Amino acid sequence: MSFDVFLNFNGDCRAALSFYSEVFQTGEPVGLMTYGQNPYGCAEADKERILYASLPIFGHNIMFSDCPSGEPYAKGSNIALTLGTDNADEIRRIFAALSEGGEVHMPLDKTFFSELYGMVKDRFDITWQFSLTSFQPTATAFSTLARERYSVRSFSSKPIEGEKLAAILEAGRIAPTACNYQPQRIKIFTEEDFAKLDRCSPCRFGAPTVLLVCYDSSISAKRSTIDGKEIGEIDASIVTTHLMFAAAEQGLGSCWVAHFDPARLTELFALPENIVPIALLPIGYAAQDAKPAAMHTNKNKLEDILI
Numbered sequence: 001m002s003f004d005v006f007l008n009f010n011g012d013c014r015a016a017l018s019f020y021s022e023v024f025q026t027g028e029p030v031g032l033m034t035y036g037q038n039p040y041g042c043a044e045a046d047k048e049r050i051l052y053a054s055l056p057i058f059g060h061n062i063m064f065s066d067c068p069s070g071e072p073y074a075k076g077s078n079i080a081l082t083l084g085t086d087n088a089d090e091i092r093r094i095f096a097a098l099s100e101g102g103e104v105h106m107p108l109d110k111t112f113f114s115e116l117y118g119m120v121k122d123r124f125d126i127t128w129q130f131s132l133t134s135f136q137p138t139a140t141a142f143s144t145l146a147r148e149r150y151s152v153r154s155f156s157s158k159p160i161e162g163e164k165l166a167a168i169l170e171a172g173r174i175a176p177t178a179c180n181y182q183p184q185r186i187k188i189f190t191e192e193d194f195a196k197l198d199r200c201s202p203c204r205f206g207a208p209t210v211l212l213v214c215y216d217s218s219i220s221a222k223r224s225t226i227d228g229k230e231i232g233e234i235d236a237s238i239v240t241t242h243l244m245f246a247a248a249e250q251g252l253g254s255c256w257v258a259h260f261d262p263a264r265l266t267e268l269f270a271l272p273e274n275i276v277p278i279a280l281l282p283i284g285y286a287a288q289d290a291k292p293a294a295m296h297t298n299k300n301k302l303e304d305i306l307i
Helices: 013-023 088-099 142-148 162-173 191-197 232-249 262-268
Strands: 002-009 030-034 050-057 060-066 079-085 103-109 117-121 127-132 184-189 209-216 275-284
Touching (some): 013 050, 030 162, 050 162, 079 088, 088 117, 088 127, 142 232, 162 184, 184 191, 184 232, 191 209, 209 232, 232 275, 262 275
Parallel strands (some): 002 060, 079 127
Antiparallel strands (some): 002 079, 103 117, 117 127, 209 275
């Protein structure tokens, strides 16, 4: 079970993140996502508001969010204690106990980011949030991720929780790029895009979310003094690798897809000419019948790859 603190703001979450990150010297916020980046849509007025971000403060995960515009908000009462566990019965028990003499703000129910989520203010005016977490990320050694991860080619229809998608995208944001020019551009495809996307590639494998990794050729590095080689494709490949392993760390499957028609994709989704598609990355929960391909474990010996 995780026990965290959630701080809510009324449109000034970004300023609060900047202030607290400087005070506690935490570095950049982790997993920052605006309401506008949420693949499930939002009100026009909320697009620039912060849906989720966190700061690691003295070993604790402090979470930040703006409330949607128009919701009641009172300064000083914007702190909630957040419990995350994979035990739904325990969530229901504690939620019911805290509700006695208190006020239920959000009944326990399924949301886009959690299979079971609810919010209650107890009899002492303390606000509590509960979230069912099917997977609790742990400090997994990279070597374990690298050995156990495989390309998933059969996905469940279960949607990806918002905080997991945010963590994956954050891994792509902080990935290294040549000269730190950061030309990576990522487009999120969800169900409303699949009719067009499936015309560009047969390799979605039923995933509920697909990431398109591109680079911006107008700012990417070039090996200009030697042969003019475009480095953006290498940058995008590094980013895709980060996304792939971040998905694995979140308990999700992925499959690096190069089999797509970039010209058709560019046309159907009206990509600017300087945005160059490199990889599709279907991500989601693996279906029950998912398994590694037959060739997955056939790895060369170390002496075979050294030259």
